[in-house]
Amino acid sequence: MGTGRRICVAMTGSSGAIYGLRLVDELRRQGAVVELVVSEPARRVLHYEEGFEFPEGELRVQDLFADPKGIVLHDPKAVEAAPSSGSAGIEAVVVCPCSMGTLGRIAHGYSIGLIERAADVALKEGRTLLLVPRETPLNLIHLENMYKVAKAGAILLPASPGFYNRPKTLQDLVDFVVGKILDRLGFDAKEFSHWETPEREAGQNGLKKDSGEEGV
Numbered sequence: 471m472g473t474g475r476r477i478c479v480a481m482t483g484s485s486g487a488i489y490g491l492r493l494v495d496e497l498r499r500q501g502a503v504v505e506l507v508v509s510e511p512a513r514r515v516l517h518y519e520e521g522f523e524f525p526e527g528e529l530r531v532q533d534l535f536a537d538p539k540g541i542v543l544h545d546p547k548a549v550e551a552a553p554s555s556g557s558a559g560i561e562a563v564v565v566c567p568c569s570m571g572t573l574g575r576i577a578h579g580y581s582i583g584l585i586e587r588a589a590d591v592a593l594k595e596g597r598t599l600l601l602v603p604r605e606t607p608l609n610l611i612h613l614e615n616m617y618k619v620a621k622a623g624a625i626l627l628p629a630s631p632g633f634y635n636r637p638k639t640l641q642d643l644v645d646f647v648v649g650k651i652l653d654r655l656g657f658d659a660k661e662f663s664h665w666e667t668p669e670r671e672a673g674q675n676g677l678k679k680d681s682g683e684e685g686v
């Protein structure tokens with residue numbers, strides 16, 4: 471399903487680095503080549519949220535993944551790198567997680583670095599651009615920027631896990647969102663957020679049993 475496909479994943483300085491890491495890992499597991507870009511602030515978030523300790527200087531794939539297979543890491547300042555070009559054969563760009571700063575720059579065509587440029591290229595070439603914001607609450611500027619990018623053709627896929635699958639672990643919550651992204655990209659997402667109507671068991675959440683409610 472994913473063999474030979476080239477997907478650009480950009481991780482920015484929003485909370486939710488775990489979503490980006492899981493997405494990259496799964497895309498390359500399914501045979502895709504991931505063109506990965508990690509913004510400078512994303513490195514800080516990876517440190518605070520995931521405990522990564524990065525050596526001075528340029529980031530290496532091995533600093534993030536034990537097995538570098540299937541991942542091509544680009545410097546976020548390298549505007550000459552493949553994701554910058556419409557003819558490089560990259561079929562989709564996913565900004566995951568997407569900070570409000572990066573969203574704003576994409577919304578205004580402010581292609582100051584590789585991430586914004588890759589997003590800009592996806593839009594101009596009519597390719598898939600998926601933005602995964604985590605921010606809450608949202609101010610009017612965020613909402614206007616979301617409206618603007620959506621109008622230009624981007625897909626906004628907020629990191630908002632559902633609870634109808636009855637998640638039990640943090641991994642379940644992460645996989646719900648990553649499954650939505652995989653699905654949107656046409657990758658196999660069966661193991662991620664597949665919905666099957668469960669047998670309804672009342673009383674699990676402390677609410678009154680036999681309330682007579684139907685559905686979810």
Ligand SMILES: Cc1cc2nc3c(=O)[nH]c(=O)nc-3n(C[C@H](O)[C@H](O)[C@H](O)COP(=O)(O)O)c2cc1C
Nearest residue numbers: 482483484485509511512515518569570571572605
């Ligand atoms: C631990 C941590 C969590 C953050 N979470 C968010 C967030 O959820 N959303 C956001 O827009 N910015 C968040 N920020 C702030 C961004 O990192 C900051 O605005 C940065 O300039 C974004 O840069 P970038 O878009 O180039 O990656 C966070 C910063 C840190 C250190």
